[in-house]
Amino acid sequence: MIEFKNVQINYGDFVAVKNLNLNVREGEFFTLLGPSGCGKTTTLRSLVGFVHPSQGEIFLNGENITSLPVEKREVSMVFQSYALFPTLDVYENIAFGLKVKKVPKQEIDREVRDMAAKVDLSEEQLKKKVSELSGGQQQRVAIARALVLKPRILVLDEPLSNLDARLRVQLRRELKNLQKQFGITAIYVTHDQEEALTLSDRIAVFNKGVVEQVGTPKEIYSHSETEFVCNFIGDINHLETPVVKELNEQMGGGYLEHERHYVRMERVHTRQWRGGKEASVLKLTGRVEDAEFYGVYTKYSFLVNGTVIKSIEREDGRAPHNIGDEVDIYIDIHDVMTYRERHSYAVDQ
Ligand SMILES: Nc1ncnc2c1ncn2[C@@H]1O[C@H](COP(=O)(O)OP(=O)(O)OP(=O)(O)O)[C@@H](O)[C@H]1O
Structure with missing residues (x-):
């Protein structure tokens, strides 16, 4: 029109x-x-x-x-x-x-x-x-x-x-x-x-x-x-080099290099979730740095290999993480958005 x-x-x-x-x-x-x-x-x-x-x-x-x-x-x-x-x-x-x-x-x-x-x-x-x-x-x-x-x-x-x-x-x-x-x-x-x-x-x-x-x-x-x-569009985690290196090692190397990687906060999980297909789910360990309670959800900041990763977790009645807790962090590699300079492709496409 x-x-x-x-x-x-x-x-x-x-x-x-x-x-x-x-x-x-x-x-x-x-x-x-x-x-x-x-x-x-x-x-x-x-x-x-x-x-x-x-x-x-x-x-x-x-x-x-x-x-x-x-x-x-x-x-x-x-x-x-x-x-x-x-x-x-x-x-x-x-x-x-x-x-x-x-x-x-x-x-x-x-x-x-x-x-x-x-x-x-x-x-x-x-x-x-x-x-x-x-x-x-x-x-x-x-x-x-x-x-x-x-x-x-x-x-x-x-x-x-x-x-x-x-x-x-x-x-x-x-x-x-x-x-x-x-x-x-x-x-x-x-x-x-x-x-x-x-x-x-x-x-x-x-x-x-x-x-x-x-x-x-x-x-x-x-x-x-x-x-x-x-x-x-929206808050997002830029994955810093130490995290990318660790994810890369878990993938057997050569996967996440020379590019810039992002993952949305709601795609960072601290508990295994049904959507994650085993082989593509990578595990990191982090310490809870900050927790902001918003009612419907809580926004967490974790320190992972000296870098910060944030997540949003829906309020579902489970016990919250406390500041200082050490937690497992799961990221599905398919949820990582990868950009080479100004152009992009999703890893799974
Ligand atoms: N009448 C004008 N004369 C000269 N430059 C202008 C004029 N109007 C806008 N500009 C410039 O053109 C660019 C685009 O302005 P525009 O108002 O379209 O942006 P915008 O995305 O709508 O921003 P905002 O949300 O602040 O209104 C800006 O750099 C602005 O300074």
Whole structure:
């Protein structure tokens, strides 16, 4: 539905986005994820029409929209700062775009009330000034204002980042439900990997103006194609040389060399587990350095051959490890992610 073809975007001499090729499907929740300054917002702005590529083309349903003015694109944007009109009431804010489009008054009234109900804004709240609302309510207004125009695409730039953690989780669930309910294509920008993993159908991971990987949350997480992606998505153990040497010896040598190796925390086990196939499970010995209890799980740090390895263990009623305990640590070699410079392959592929 949306296609970026060899798109490059410059600010003067600076190349903010390089050779971007992306395909977003109809009805998809598609996220642009990456650290600050990697070009996510610039990509989004080029889709809305606020910036123009120096090279390449952007297509929407097969139509070349690269030079189409903003108002002809039928793309609605929700900003981090909400960008609402603080002196107007909620009703007027939601109605604004429809008024500009000269939609008849009765129809505006029906659409605004209908949309307010869908995003959980009460009749009372419709009469309030935007400045009298909480951050979460303001974001609901911003989403309603965008959706009421029935855009072909909804683009959202870090819309939840100004909210507290609990509200962020609640609103992101609501946002996903609304997006599916409306069957709208959503392009979402965030630097928060958890938000990207929980919301998205697919994710594009950006690094310094380049897309390093496009995939489903599971693909991005479990089969990170580059070292950058594997580090950016979730906490991970980088296996230091002494550990790699020991694992290598257990494998009979020549296996884990000259590359960089990582293993996710939940793939480090301190008890034999059913998933591990005997031959590929390697055993290390470590001393518990630190234990952080989070309720659902405990995060452990072990000292192994002078290096630190971390694990996450679900709370399952078994006795916890105490600081100073010596424990066996099991890692399945298939769970080790291996990277050679910026390219990668999984050991088992
Ligand atoms: N108007 C501009 N003029 C010059 N450089 C810009 C402009 N807008 C952005 N940049 C630069 O382009 C790069 C990409 O910026 P962009 O806003 O797309 O990044 P981002 O990934 O969205 O980051 P953030 O999450 O911090 O918004 C940055 O290095 C930024 O400094």
